[in-house]
Amino acid sequence: MKRRNNxxxxxxxxxxGLTGCTIAALLARQDIHCIILEECARTSGNSEIRTDPRALAITRASANILGSTGAWQHLSRDRIGYFSGMHVWDENGAGEIHFDSAELCEPTLGYIIEQTILEQALQQSLEGVECVTWYRPATPASLMQGDNGITVTLEDGRNLCASLIVAADGARSRIRTLAAIDYPQYDYHQQAVACVVKTEKPHTHVARQRFLQNGPLAFLPMADIRQCGIVWSTSPQHARSLLALDEQEFNMALGEGLDNVLGRIVSSGPRACFPLQHAQAREYCRPGLALIGDAAHTVHPLAGQGANLGLLDAAVLAEVVLDAKNRNRDIGAYLVLRRYERWRKGENYAMLKLLQGFKYLFESKLLTVRYLRNLGLDLTDRAIPVKHMFMRYAMGLTGDLPAAARATS
Ligand SMILES: Cc1cc2nc3c(=O)[nH]c(=O)nc-3n(C[C@H](O)[C@H](O)[C@H](O)COP(=O)(O)OP(=O)(O)OC[C@H]3O[C@@H](n4cnc5c(N)ncnc54)[C@H](O)[C@@H]3O)c2cc1C
Incomplete structure (x- = not known):
């Protein structure tokens, strides 16, 4: 490979993954050269076997970012679900809340897309892009910060040097460990069971979430009007028992879990289980190094925000790097990367704490808390300005957004 200066x-x-491909695409569009190191040899697009059944709720801001990368254009229309309504209610009580995008004169609140389909579209958007080189399978073994950039040594002994290394290697980030960046984790003692189901009744483009005794059960409306991605967050014992059920028993349990609002569950696909935790890295950057996505933070999936936060990280870091390059500054300089950290860390932390609060509020079995949360749902349902604020928040259209998130796709 041709070396660029040193x-x-x-x-x-x-x-x-999602965040790594996103930042690569955004940088490449500005002629910034990138190498992507990916440990997994297979591209998600090469296999029809879907090992990850997660369907992700994608905010309008994230859709804009995906539009800026060019990936949105690679998504086939029949794989993009959308939701214009949201219904949240509690198993223990009469409190409920409804959101409708029409109240804000907006066509949708967000989109529902399978994680593997999204990754595939992002990878397609990078195909044939001259500025981007893939090394796969490739795993970093060590990192070294020198006067002239940062060097990563791969497990096969190759050395690669760059001005900046971006850790987008997920919650168990090897780069974060190699850099000895602290990542305090809080275990929710919950697991999420995810799969795709067919329902008897059409979902009418409404995302539904019912708070059950052990955790929330979400039905996310997919492109097919009778298909939903489900995420059932529950205790580890209950998750194990759900995985052990045969399809018919599982479908029954799911239908009951949602109070049969969508009728019978006609069929369900392969199930996968994910341990749930929240965590945030103490530092998002060091000289020559920045952490994005799940490598920097993980949150409970109850509000479908993890990937959305990661896409915002990618867009902000790309904007900061490009700005530095345009000013002829070192893109790996600590002061440059601190701008990214200041921009994102507080916002991510606020979301992490908000979701932690929701989780405690909804899992409490105390009578007073149950009464207050049902009252809160009802009051919020009637307090129109508060409700509208929540909707804008859910659409990702509040806060200090990078340009890529504001541009309409
Ligand atoms: C059940 C569940 C439901 C969810 N639902 C939603 C939702 O509705 N909306 C939402 O926004 N978010 C949701 N999330 C969160 C979302 O899935 C993650 O936040 C998102 O996948 C993080 O993307 P990432 O690219 O940062 O990390 P990852 O998706 O983990 O990707 C990391 C990539 O790095 C590679 N890698 C790992 N280690 C190495 C290494 N040492 N060397 C080289 N490559 C490496 C991996 O192979 C992978 O390709 C959900 C999560 C769960 C568990």
Whole structure:
């Protein structure tokens, strides 16, 4: 490979998942050269076997970012579900809340897309892009910060040097460990069972979430009017028993869990289980190094925000790096990367704490808390300005957004 000055490339991105591909695409569009190191040999697009059945709720802001990368254009229309309504209610009580995008004169609150389909579209958007080189399978073994950039040594002994390394390698980030960045984790003692189901009644483009005794059960409306992605967050014992059920028993349990609002569950696909935790890295950057996505933070999936926060990280870091490059500054300089950290860390932390609060509020079995949360749901349902504020928040259209999130796709 041709070396750029003393470097092999300008940016090395570790992890070719949602956030890694997003930042690569945004940088490449500005002619910034990247190498992506991905440990998994297979591209998600090459296999029809879906090992990850997660369907993600994608905010309008994230859709804009995906539009800016070019990935949105690679999504086939029949794989993009949308939701214009949201219904949240509590198993223990009469409190409920309804959201409708029409109240804000908006066509949708957000989109529902399978994680693997999204990854595939992002990878397609990078195909044939001259500025982007993939190394796969490739895993970093060590990191070294020098006067002239940062060097990563791969497990096969190759050395690669760049001005900036971006850790986009997920919650168990090897780069974060190699850099000895602290990542205090809080275990929710919950697991999420995810799969795709067919329902008897059409979902009418409403995302539904019912808070059950052990945790929330979400039905996310997919492109097919009778298909939903489900995420059932529950105790580890209950998750194990759900995984052990045969399809018919599982479908029954799901139908009852949602109070049969969508009728019978006609069929369900392969199930996967994910341990749930929240965590935030103490530092998002060091000289020559930045953490994005799940490598920097993980949150409870109850509000479907993890990937959305990661896409915002990618868009902000790309904007900060581009700005530095345009001013002829070192893109790996600590002061440059601190701008990214200041922009994102507080916002991510606020979301992490908000979701933690929701989780405690809804799992409490105390009578007073149950009464207050049902009252809160009802009062919020009637307090129109508060409700509208929640809707804008859910659409991702509040806060200090990077340009890519504001541009309409
Ligand atoms: C049940 C569940 C439901 C969810 N629902 C939603 C939702 O509705 N909306 C939402 O916004 N978010 C949701 N999330 C969160 C979302 O899935 C994650 O936040 C998102 O996948 C994080 O993307 P990432 O690219 O940062 O990390 P990952 O998706 O973990 O990707 C990391 C990549 O790095 C690669 N990698 C890992 N280690 C190495 C290494 N050492 N070397 C090289 N490559 C490496 C991996 O192979 C992978 O390709 C949900 C999560 C769960 C568990």
């Amino acid at each position: 470097y092999d490339t300008e940016v090395i991105i570790v992890g070719g």
